Amino acid sequence: MGMNRPSVRLAATIAIGGLTWLGCQAVAQADDEEAARQARWAQVQRAVFADRKVMDGASMLQLEAPPRALDPALVPLTITLTGTKPVKGVYVVIDNNPAPLAGHFIFGPAADPRTLKLRVRVDQYTDVHAVAEGADGQLYAVAKFVKASGGCSAPAGAADAEHLGQMKLHLSEGFTAGKPLQAQLMIRHPNFNGMQMDQLTRYYTPAHFIRTIDVSYAGGAVLHVDADISLSTDPVISFGFVPRARGQLKVAVRDSKQQSFERSFDVPAG
Amino acid sequence: MVTRRSVLAGLCSCCMPGVVARAAAQEAFSTEEIAAGIHVRRGVDEDVTSHNDDAIANIGFIVGRKAVAVTESGGSLRDGERLRADIRRVTALPIRYVVMSHVHPDHIFGAGAFLADQPAFVAHSELPRALAQRGEYYRKRLEDVLGAGNAGPVVQPTLLVERGAQIDLGDRVLELTAHAKAHSECDLTMLDRQTQTLFPADLLFVQRVPSLDGSLKGWLQELPRLRALRAARAVPGHGPASVNFDAAADRLQEYLRSLLLGTRQAIAQGVEIDAAVKTVAQSQRPRWTLFDDYHGHNVTQAFKELEWE
Numbered sequence: 001m002g003m004n005r006p007s008v009r010l011a012a013t014i015a016i017g018g019l020t021w022l023g024c025q026a027v028a029q030a031d032d033e034e035a036a037r038q039a040r041w042a043q044v045q046r047a048v049f050a051d052r053k054v055m056d057g058a059s060m061l062q063l064e065a066p067p068r069a070l071d072p073a074l075v076p077l078t079i080t081l082t083g084t085k086p087v088k089g090v091y092v093v094i095d096n097n098p099a100p101l102a103g104h105f106i107f108g109p110a111a112d113p114r115t116l117k118l119r120v121r122v123d124q125y126t127d128v129h130a131v132a133e134g135a136d137g138q139l140y141a142v143a144k145f146v147k148a149s150g151g152c153s154a155p156a157g158a159a160d161a162e163h164l165g166q167m168k169l170h171l172s173e174g175f176t177a178g179k180p181l182q183a184q185l186m187i188r189h190p191n192f193n194g195m196q197m198d199q200l201t202r203y204y205t206p207a208h209f210i211r212t213i214d215v216s217y218a219g220g221a222v223l224h225v226d227a228d229i230s231l232s233t234d235p236v237i238s239f240g241f242v243p244r245a246r247g248q249l250k251v252a253v254r255d256s257k258q259q260s261f262e263r264s265f266d267v268p269a270g
Numbered sequence: 271m272v273t274r275r276s277v278l279a280g281l282c283s284c285c286m287p288g289v290v291a292r293a294a295a296q297e298a299f300s301t302e303e304i305a306a307g308i309h310v311r312r313g314v315d316e317d318v319t320s321h322n323d324d325a326i327a328n329i330g331f332i333v334g335r336k337a338v339a340v341t342e343s344g345g346s347l348r349d350g351e352r353l354r355a356d357i358r359r360v361t362a363l364p365i366r367y368v369v370m371s372h373v374h375p376d377h378i379f380g381a382g383a384f385l386a387d388q389p390a391f392v393a394h395s396e397l398p399r400a401l402a403q404r405g406e407y408y409r410k411r412l413e414d415v416l417g418a419g420n421a422g423p424v425v426q427p428t429l430l431v432e433r434g435a436q437i438d439l440g441d442r443v444l445e446l447t448a449h450a451k452a453h454s455e456c457d458l459t460m461l462d463r464q465t466q467t468l469f470p471a472d473l474l475f476v477q478r479v480p481s482l483d484g485s486l487k488g489w490l491q492e493l494p495r496l497r498a499l500r501a502a503r504a505v506p507g508h509g510p511a512s513v514n515f516d517a518a519a520d521r522l523q524e525y526l527r528s529l530l531l532g533t534r535q536a537i538a539q540g541v542e543i544d545a546a547v548k549t550v551a552q553s554q555r556p557r558w559t560l561f562d563d564y565h566g567h568n569v570t571q572a573f574k575e576l577e578w579e
Binding site for chain 1: 407411540542543544547566567569570571574577578
C-alpha cells in the first residue's frame with residue numbers, strides 16, 4: 001500500500017456487523033492526535049473527577065487492551081493492580097465514547113482487587129483510562145490506545161426477553177478457605193445503549209442497560225459496580241474475592257428500567 | 271468529444287491512484303462460463319478497499335431460455351453495474367431474478383444496478399429483518415471506504431423464501447433453499463438442476479478464511495444438507511469460481527470443527543476471550559488467506575455463542 005494512498009481498509013469485519021477501520025488519517029495526523037487525545041483526557045478528567053488531582057499510575061496498576069479491537073462491540077479489558085498501596089476502587093474511562101465513564105468498580109472488604117476484567121464497547125479510536133483510587137482517596141491513571149470504531153452504534157440483535165437477567169459464574173480451580181478465588185460473572189442483558197437504530201421504524205432502540213451490580217460473599221461486600229452504556233451486550237466481569245469458608249456468592253443486578261435480577265452461587269461450585 | 275479515458279490520461283496518476291486503479295479494475299472484470307449458461311466472476315481475496323470496489327465475492331449469472339438470474343449481484347453499485355454490462359455482452363434476455371444470498375455488503379450492494387430491470391429480488395425470509403438492523407449501517411461504512419455515493423442503495427428483497435422455492439428461467443429450474451442460522455442469519459443457497467451446479471454462497475469458503483456471523487453449530491449442521499445434494503460442482507461465495515463441493519466442504523468443516531472444539535475447550539478451562547483469540551484453532555493458519563484478519567473475530571463470535579451453552 002502506497003504511503004499517500006487513501007488506504008482506508010475495512011480490516012476483517014465489514015462483513016460481520018462489527019467493524020474495524022484502519023484510516024490513513026490516523027497515521028498522518030499522529031502528532032495532532034496525540035495533542036487531541038491529551039486535550040480530550042483533560043476534559044474527560046474534569047468531567048469525571050472535577051478538580052481532583054490524577055497522578056501517573058504506572059507503579060500502581062496496569063491496563064491490558066487490544067491495540068486493534070477484533071470486535072468493537074466487545075473489547076476485553078484487564079486491569080491488574082501491581083502496587084502495594086490499598087485501593088478502594090477502579091474507574092474505567094473510554095475517553096471518546098459518548099458516555100466516557102464505562103464503570104466505577106468499588107471493592108468491598110471481601111474482595112481481592114488484584115485482577116479485574118470486563119468487556120466494553122468502543123465507539124471510535126480512543127484512549128482507555130483505568131484509574132485506581134487509593135484508600136487515601138488519591139487517583140492514579142494509566143492509559144491504552146485502542147483502535148476500534150462503531151462499537152456503540154453497531155447493530156445489536158433483538159433483546160432476548162426469555163434469557164434476560166440469566167447469570168452464570170465460573171470460579172477458578174481449587175477452593176481453600178481464606179485463599180483468593182477469581183470469579184467470572186456472566187449476565188444476559190442486551191445492554192442497549194440507545195444508539196442502535198432500527199432502520200425499519202427509524203427509531204433508536206431505547207436504552208436498556210445495567211446500572212449497578214452488587215456482589216457479596218456470606219454477607220460481606222465484594223464488589224459494587226456503577227455501570228453505564230459502554231458495557232458489552234451480555235456483560236462479563238471477572239473479579240477476585242476471598243472466601244473465609246464455604247458459602248454463597250450473591251449477585252444483585254439492577255438495570256435502567258429498574259428491573260432487578262438476583263442469583264446466588266455456591267462456593268465452591270456444587 | 272472528451273472521453274473519460276482521455277480525461278484520465280491527462281492527469282498525473284500519482285494524484286489519483288484511486289481513479290486509475292478503478293479504471294484498471296473495470297478492464298479486469300471478466301466472467302468465466304463454468305458450466306453451460308453459468309457465468310461466474312471470481313472475487314479478489316482482499317478486504318474491501320477504495321481500489322477494489324468491494325468486488326470480493328464470487329458473483330455471476332445463469333442464462334435460461336427465457337430469462338436471466340443473477341446469482342450474486344456484487345459488493346457495490348459499480349461492481350453490480352459491471353456485472354450487468356457483462357450480462358448484456360452475453361445475452362439480451364430479460365433479467366428476471368436477482369438473488370441476494372445474505373445480508374453481508376459484499377453480496378448485496380450490487381443489487382442497485384438491476385433496479386431498472388425490475389427483477390424479483392430473491393432472498394431468505396429473514397433478510398428484511400437483517401437489512402433493517404444493518405443495511406443502512408453497512409451502506410454508510412461502505413461509503414466511508416469507497417467514497418460518497420459509491421456504495422449503492424440498500425435494495426429490499428421482493429421474493430422471500432421461507433424454506434424452499436423454485437424459479438424457472440425457461441427450461442431451467444433453480445431450486446432455492448433457506449437455511450437456519452449458519453454463516454449468517456439469512457443464508458440462501460441455490461441449485462441449478464440442469465447442470466447440478468450448487469451455489470452455496472457463503473456457506474462455502476474456499477482458500478479465503480471463513481467469517482462467522484450466524485451460528486457455528488448451525489453452520490456445521492447445514493453443511494451435510496448441502497453435501498447430500500451431491501452436486502456436480504459448486505460456486506463458493508469466496509475462492510475459485512468452481513470447485514468440487516465435498517473436498518472444499520471437508521476443509522471448511524475442519525476449520526469450523528477446530529474452532530468449535532478449541533473454543534469449547536478454552537471456555538471449559540476458564541481461558542478468557544482475550545486469551546482465546548490468540549490460541550484457539552491456530553493450527554488452521556497456514557490453510558487460509560486473510561487468517562489474521564478474520565480468525566480472531568470468528569473466535570470472538572464462537573466464544574459468545576458457546577459460553578452460554
